Amino acid sequence: MIEINYKNLDLEIYWEEVKKETFQKPKSDSTNTTLKDYQDKLFIDKKLSVSLEELYRFLQEKNDVFKTIFSDIELKTLILLHVDELNHKVRKIEEKINLLDEDKQKQLKIILKDVFQYSKFQAKVLAPYFEKYLNPRTCYYCNIDFINRYGEEEVEKNGKKEIEFKNKFTLDHFIDKGRYSYLALSLFNLIPCCFICNSKKIKGSIEFYGNEKLQNTNPYLRSFDFDEKVKFKLFLTDSCEDLDIKSKDNIDIRLKENYSNKYDCKDGYIEKFQLDKRYQAHKDIVFEMLENAKLYSDSRLKELQELTGIPYQEIKKDIFNLIEDDADLSKEPFSKLRKDMADELGIERVRLK
Numbered sequence: 001m002i003e004i005n006y007k008n009l010d011l012e013i014y015w016e017e018v019k020k021e022t023f024q025k026p027k028s029d030s031t032n033t034t035l036k037d038y039q040d041k042l043f044i045d046k047k048l049s050v051s052l053e054e055l056y057r058f059l060q061e062k063n064d065v066f067k068t069i070f071s072d073i074e075l076k077t078l079i080l081l082h083v084d085e086l087n088h089k090v091r092k093i094e095e096k097i098n099l100l101d102e103d104k105q106k107q108l109k110i111i112l113k114d115v116f117q118y119s120k121f122q123a124k125v126l127a128p129y130f131e132k133y134l135n136p137r138t139c140y141y142c143n144i145d146f147i148n149r150y151g152e153e154e155v156e157k158n159g160k161k162e163i164e165f166k167n168k169f170t171l172d173h174f175i176d177k178g179r180y181s182y183l184a185l186s187l188f189n190l191i192p193c194c195f196i197c198n199s200k201k202i203k204g205s206i207e208f209y210g211n212e213k214l215q216n217t218n219p220y221l222r223s224f225d226f227d228e229k230v231k232f233k234l235f236l237t238d239s240c241e242d243l244d245i246k247s248k249d250n251i252d253i254r255l256k257e258n259y260s261n262k263y264d265c266k267d268g269y270i271e272k273f274q275l276d277k278r279y280q281a282h283k284d285i286v287f288e289m290l291e292n293a294k295l296y297s298d299s300r301l302k303e304l305q306e307l308t309g310i311p312y313q314e315i316k317k318d319i320f321n322l323i324e325d326d327a328d329l330s331k332e333p334f335s336k337l338r339k340d341m342a343d344e345l346g347i348e349r350v351r352l353k
């Protein structure tokens, strides 16, 4: 729903952080069969760990199946694969994988899961990176929930004291990491979102890659134009008599797309994220705006300006909780709803000075 503005994401730092994350020498109960198979060659000279970059290079040279697919793809290319190239690259890689026989495909699947271990990187590398450089505040998919950082605690790691942040976000893999494991750590495949959007019931059950209606809805894409194309619209329900809105039950809010059906179509973005259904629980926000519009006409607001000395626009902004014209919609929940409803109700939005 909200485009991710990634201008503050430092790609080089992301790459540095990811490539140096290490894999420990496997213990006997380790489930990492790739490390176990190669431990004598990987952990020579009493080495206790190898970095992701070392492991990847090693497999490029020594593992025949891995080599067939990834010999000409640098790890850095995969990790920093730009959002515009994701679909194309996956297609190319999958074409090569499909040429392998079934046994080799199985082997490769295991190796990729062993190497691109999302769970290993998530708390240590990925979440802190996103907190620092993107500082996500609300879910990019739904704009309903806060996903901000809410605290920190001191933890001991390898004998050193470190600050660990607690946050409310989860990272969704826009292209499924189960099936396309080699994209599990790719920056532009990671979407900070709320737990509901990332749950099995919503995004978890849908294949986005290769799905014509969904594959171009990655919020990092410059062409992601949901906010321009789709607007919240206000409708009156049958329970509303004489156009007199008395309660939130008298109104209905729905997302409607103008002049195209990129997001608003059967099995499309709005339907898959169940946005219309989920926003029904928040009709009170719109009802309050309607009530305020009745109470605070322009002449009333001007009276308040005279009385308080506070500029008219500021009073209006506070009463209607208006969103500034250039505001980053990801910073507050329901900001898109408020912005669209202000337009719908003819409440002039506040312009930045």
Ligand SMILES: [Zn+2]
Binding pocket: 139, 140, 141, 142, 143, 144, 145, 193, 194, 195, 196, 197, 198
């Ligand atoms: Zn969400």
